Amino acid sequence: MRLTSFTDYTLRTLLHLGSNRDRLVTIQEIADLHSISKNHLMKVVNELARNGVIETIRGRNGGFRLAHEPEDINIGAIVRMSESDFYMAECFDPEGTPCGLVKNCSLKGVLGNATKAYLDELDRHTLASLLPEPAPRETPIAFHRKKAA
Numbered sequence: 001m002r003l004t005s006f007t008d009y010t011l012r013t014l015l016h017l018g019s020n021r022d023r024l025v026t027i028q029e030i031a032d033l034h035s036i037s038k039n040h041l042m043k044v045v046n047e048l049a050r051n052g053v054i055e056t057i058r059g060r061n062g063g064f065r066l067a068h069e070p071e072d073i074n075i076g077a078i079v080r081m082s083e084s085d086f087y088m089a090e091c092f093d094p095e096g097t098p099c100g101l102v103k104n105c106s107l108k109g110v111l112g113n114a115t116k117a118y119l120d121e122l123d124r125h126t127l128a129s130l131l132p133e134p135a136p137r138e139t140p141i142a143f144h145r146k147k148a149a
Contacts, residue, residue, distance in 0.1 A: 007082040009044045018070045018131045024063030076123035
């Protein structure tokens with residue numbers, strides 16, 4: 001299974017926002033970071049905002065940020081939100097071409113179980129679980145007083 005570029009960019013955007021919680025992020029910043037189309041990214045940001053995952057701030061110093069804590073953003077829900085379907089084969093699409101093997105085919109069940117396992121795994125993760133661990137603070141330098149002479 002392969003995610004659409006829309007979902008890929010959605011996840012990249014959320015990872016960037018999760019790593020930059022202390023400030024507003026711009027579409028241009030993410031577009032430049034990943035060398036992706038600004039127009040395509042605007043659609044991603046619009047969809048995330050429409051679904052309440054991020055909040056946008058308009059204006060000269062505007063941008064966007066997460067609307068929820070990273071531990072409250074489920075990756076499975078995000079992938080379901082951003083993917084148009086999970087039809088592993090045409091026979092999964094109710095409006096697709098009917099298959100002559102449908103009565104004797106076990107493949108649809110196998111692929112359905114694989115898709116369920118895939119989504120179940122994504123459901124076990126939050127944005128917080130995908131973010132890099134913060135770098136440990138360096139040990140402060142110990143200063144010793146000179147002994148009085």
